[in-house]
Amino acid sequence: MNAALWRDRLGFPDTARRKRLVVTAAVDSLGTGLFLPLSVLYFVNVAGMDVAEVGLALSIGAGIALLGGPHTGTLIDRIGPGQMAALSCLLRTAAFLAYLGVDQFWQIIAISAVVLWGDNAFWPANSAMIIALCGREQRARWYALGRTVRSVGTGLGAALSGVIVATGSEGTRIVVLLNALSFAVVAVLLYTWREARVTTTTSGQETEDGEDSAEKRAGLRNVLADRPFLLVVASNALLAVCAMSLIVLLPLSANSLAPDAVWLPGLLFAVNGGLLMLAQGPAVRRIEASSPSRMLQASIALYAAGFATFMITPDIGGLIPILAMTAAVTLYTAGELIHPPTSVILVTDMARADLLGRYLSVNQLSWSVSHVITPAALAGLFAWNARLPWLVLLATCAATSGLLVLATRNLQPKEAVSA
Template sequence: MFVDALGSGLYLPFTLVFVQAVTELPVQTVGLGLTVAAFAGLVANPLAGVAADRFGARQVLIASYLLRVVGFACYPLVHGFAMFIVIAAVVSAGDRSFYPANSAYVADHAQGAARDRLYALVSTGRNVGLGIGGLLAAGAVQLADKAGYQVIAVLNAASFLIAAVLLAATGRSGRANRRAVRQRPRDLFAGYGRVFRDRTFRRLTFAELAFTGGHSVIPIAIPLYATVVLHAPAGLLGLLFTLNTILVAAGQLPVLRWQQRARRTHAMALAGMVFVASFGAFALAAALPAGPALTVGLVLAVVLCTLGELLHARPSASLAAALAPEAYRGRYLATYQLTWAVSAVATPGAFAGLIAFDARLLWLILAVATAVASVALLRLAATLPATAQRA
């Protein structure tokens, strides 16, 4: 997971710039192509859930790595829009297949408190990898300019190949996946009907959709809000992103220890209230004068938002895994992860439109949606078994 994140960190900080430099296509064309490719990821998400139940989460993870090996190795060869769409769709399919398979693979390896710790450890490793990858990417571009992006494409493909080899070498599959292989082929997609009929899981999934907005604020909303509305210096953005990365990497395990005795629904609801406070802090930052006051205001808002991320991430993943029947775990977690895929498609345009119209409306909508989701989780708590609520 660390090697995978190291490769992802090489291009995630400036995806649009990276793809434009490597393919030499116009920026508008690249933006349109990435949007179209994102829809391919939406399709890949439920397919990955079926494949995880049929063949095992580990095999789907390896396939997601190999898809991205092919995609990033081919990026430097792209010289037309049609080929770019195909390659970007392959990368998007690999990205979106990874998340449900990753959740199912971790869930297959541990239960109870051990599963919570493993989710937290994987998240820590991924964030450290993303941070280091971002630093390496900045150095490559600074030293080699345009050729640096070509180097990033090759290194990224190599990192996913190494991750696939490492994962293949483990030779370990989950107990649930071995049992699920016996399912009849005609029942594979019918299994999603079971997911949609599960009222408790459906309510949890809708609540999760609101929380994805909070997780999207720092990477998507803040760059535009800080520069367009607050007229903050570009250098401050780097500080805010670095602060977020350090806090997430360092805070996962301490927050996990603090949450050990808390009910998962209540921990998520608390995270929602912290998110709401951070949205209020971002809105109030517009009233601060430029200079030290604005910097301090944004730093405090980012700290609150990051705390919301930390408080939400572990109980959310663990609760979803605990509610998923073993034989259908891939499909359950693919449905849960689909909220993040939908958010990845919808939030860039929605955030940009709201900030251009009235940024206060963005913070109000996010606050109301997250508060409603938090209340829904507290009401859901009474219907859940104790084994799902606590590690």
């Protein structure tokens, strides 16, 4: 079997002349993985604050970052997604270097707001850049490959972080410095890659008589007036809650249903990660062969099946709860394989070419808002009743399915995004 057939079977894109996309994803995720285990503890140790203060400061910073989210799309459309991705990395380089001297509450708020704004700017810019560099027909494969590379890189970074921190008292500062360095490397890789630097979200066609139309100047107003798209953003926000639920609820549920199996959360997360890698090929081929709306409905059904399995898992000890939770994680993972790449594909199908950055940035809010509210909301529901969050998630799936039906029943793709 030749390389092209293996690549197709595994669901990988053609990476010829596009290897920098893989390298940047690997470097970025390695640095992120380094800092991830210390994201709260670093400030507790360095700034001398308690966990509650740090959590409040980071939450306020996240809220401030959300305010600028939609306007990043304007920058993406004006300066190009490649330059915006590089700029977001430079901002995060400076912010993580500033973390080395943080020692006050307001400093954590200000710097974390810059970091999170950079995060929120990078993802829509990266999605638009992939379309510009690789074409629409390769979207699912590149999004899936990026997810796989980033999962592996984040895991390796987290493991390496533990080793570095164990070397001595300066280990945490070294980790922060290395994360800043990773963002700087990605910025250099993108900015010195001419093809990425000159990418654009416009179709390259001017309006009649060379006019810069009022529609184009209106920009964000046009996006916010697109009601079907806003319904998709709302459904994506609910789906993001579903996607984030496992991180919050799996350790809690495993401890509640199988308290003696302290190894179970790690095993189930390993099952999740392994299936995401091994089943990528079949998932990508299915995504390419079907409509985005149909595949998103399938992912909702799979999420719901997983949540229902968690909810009805008996609290009887022994092997049955372990097998039931393994089945639940498998169903959830099947939904997770489909949902993230397909949701971005649906948004890019709905977007006007010259407003692609704005569409993607508004959609990014669905993830950003969910990141802020989901952990506390689900943990609070679980503290009230261990089965209540799963019931709420099932209701969330039902609401998401209804919103998607309303949003896509008369969907016609907008002007094709240029490749």
